[in-house]
Amino acid sequence: MSENPGFGGIGRAFRSRNFRIYCAGGIVSLIGLWVHKVAIGWLTWELTGSAAWLGVIAFAELFPTVVVSPFAGAFADRGDYRLQMIAAQALAGVLALGLAGLTFSGLITIELLLGISIVQGLITAFNHPARLAMVPSLVEARDLSAAVAVNSATFNGARFIGPAVAGVIIVGAGTAPAFAFNAISYLWFVAMLARLRLAPKARPARRASGIFGDTLEGFRYVAGHFGISSLLILLAATAMLLRPYMELLPGFAAEVFGRGADGLAMLTSATGFGALMAGIWLARRGRVQGLTRILVSYMVVCAAALFVLASGGALWVGLGAVAVIGFSLVAVGVSTQTLLQNAVEGAMRGRVMSLYGVIFLGGPAVGALVMGWIASNAGLGPPVAGGAAICLGVWLWAMRRVWRAAPGLEAECPPRRP
Structure with missing residues (x-):
């Protein structure tokens, strides 16, 4: 890909095959994330009609992420960022598929949704640090700023597109297909991550301190x-x-x-x-x-x-x-x-x-x-x-x-x- 001076750092970043593949998977996954956010809020309201439960479900997903993320970051530094992301995205896809099945069958309850949200928060805790830490390995050092900014633009673009997609799906078919869409978006990202060809990560010296010490x-x-x-x-x-x-x-x-x-x-x-x-x-x-x-x-x-x-x-x-x-x-x-x-x-x-x-x-x-x-x-x-x-x-x-x-x-x- 030739560098177009009109695009500045964007053109340089997208010369990287790895970054192009990552963005192709990431934008779909982020749209799925916003579809999930809208759908889970609507499902919570359908199940309870309670604003308090909306807050509880949101907190249930956020709290494990905040508490576990520092330990997940230490785990990521010991291993492979890409493999940790693949595992997290695959688990999230399976979880979303299960939520779609429970919703479609009418078996979903607010208690089950609470448990699923907690598990989703734990998965996010392992995905987020690996996702952030992997970005510098996708581009040359001089293009790091552009890569981070493209990620931000992608996130905000998905914030526009995702809720609109969620609205169309939920109005036309209900929340279960929205969760299925999210599952497909996760699995699409897994397929893209599997195609990345990254230089081997330097392995840290093995220490006896364990994850807590790290x-x-x-x-x-x-x-x-x-x-x-x-x-x-x-x-x-x-x-x-x-x-x-x-x-x-x-x-x-x-x-x-x-x-x-x-x-x-x-x-x-x-x-x-x-x-x-x-x-x-x-x-x-x-x-x-x-x-x-x-x-x-x-x-x-x-x-x-x-x-x-x-x-x-x-x-x-x-x-x-x-x-x-x-x-x-x-x-x-x-x-x-x-x-x-x-x-x-x-x-x-x-x-x-x-x-x-x-x-x-x-x-x-x-x-x-x-x-x-x-x-x-x-x-x-x-x-x-x-x-x-x-x-x-x-x-x-x-x-x-x-x-x-x-x-x-x-x-x-x-x-x-x-």
């Missing part, structure tokens, strides 16, 4: 690495204090802007549009150098846009604000992940990226829980504006650390064979 070693490594610990502090602030606005958008649509489902759809779409544009921009940019500046700058931009959203006003102002927020959050997230991938030692990659995943997935859930409670007593504006203000305080404290670490975080790595 996990603790990962925590010590992060705490002792000035640059990586600084990045994770800023990521935690972003995840808990800026990102939770998404969970409050239904309230903003109804109470602040006086709209119904159409207003929520517009706000969600504007967020997704901004996120997609950021992913494309960073993928075209395609280099690690300068990402520290992008990270710290867009944290401030995001906080400023959240102040605008919290102040209310006309719907068009809110749409502009959430588009900027969506753009900024992806700019921060992609920059953070790329800098982590660039700076981490290969033997620690799975453990460090598992911590990234824990913060990325768990932070918004914690923040949304706190902000939701405050919003129920003080309205929607104060928790969103307050979160942005606290995040700016963390930013002021951590900014000097990040600037000091920037040369090491952005240093060129030796070439990796895709």
Whole structure:
């Protein structure tokens, strides 16, 4: 594939056969993931009619992922990232197929759905760190930033497509075919992963410490690495204090802007549009150098846009604000992940990226829980504006650390064979 200068880093990344195959499998799998999210929420509502059960099912899938991921990252560092992903995707496919069968036969109960969600969370815990850690082996070192950004753009593209596909399937045929679609998407990704030809991974020296000891070693490594610990502090602030606005958008649509489902759809779409544009921009940019500046700058931009959203006003102002927020959050997230991938030692990659995943997935859930409670007593504006203000305080404290670490975080790595 020739490199088209109009596509910048995107063209360079897609010259890699492995990356093309990975993306072909990944986009289908991500669409299936969003189909699953919509279908499992709808099935929960059909079974119970309870908003509380919606929260319980979501928590049941998230909690095992957050708790087990650090250990799964240590396990991944001992083995083969690709094989761990294949095993996780295959198990998830079988689980989705079983859920489709139970739903189709009418045997599904909310208790069974709760158990299936817990198992799904455990599978995700093993899949996520391996998936993140494998990305640098798919492209050359200079194309790492583009590859991470393409992954982000793919995720946000699937966030548009998946719910639409789910709606068509559920309205036309019910939730069981939606779960079957998800199962097929997992198995398709397994087939694509099996086609990858990766250079053998260097095997770490065998240690007697076990998985628990390896996990603790990962925590010590992060705490002792000035640059990586600084990045994770800023990521935690972003995840808990800026990102939770998404969970409050239904309230903003109804109470602040006086709209119904159409207003929520517009706000969600504007967020997704901004996120997609950021992913494309960073993928075209395609280099690690300068990402520290992008990270710290867009944290401030995001906080400023959240102040605008919290102040209310006309719907068009809110749409502009959430588009900027969506753009900024992806700019921060992609920059953070790329800098982590660039700076981490290969033997620690799975453990460090598992911590990234824990913060990325768990932070918004914690923040949304706190902000939701405050919003129920003080309205929607104060928790969103307050979160942005606290995040700016963390930013002021951590900014000097990040600037000091920037040369090491952005240093060129030796070439990796895709």
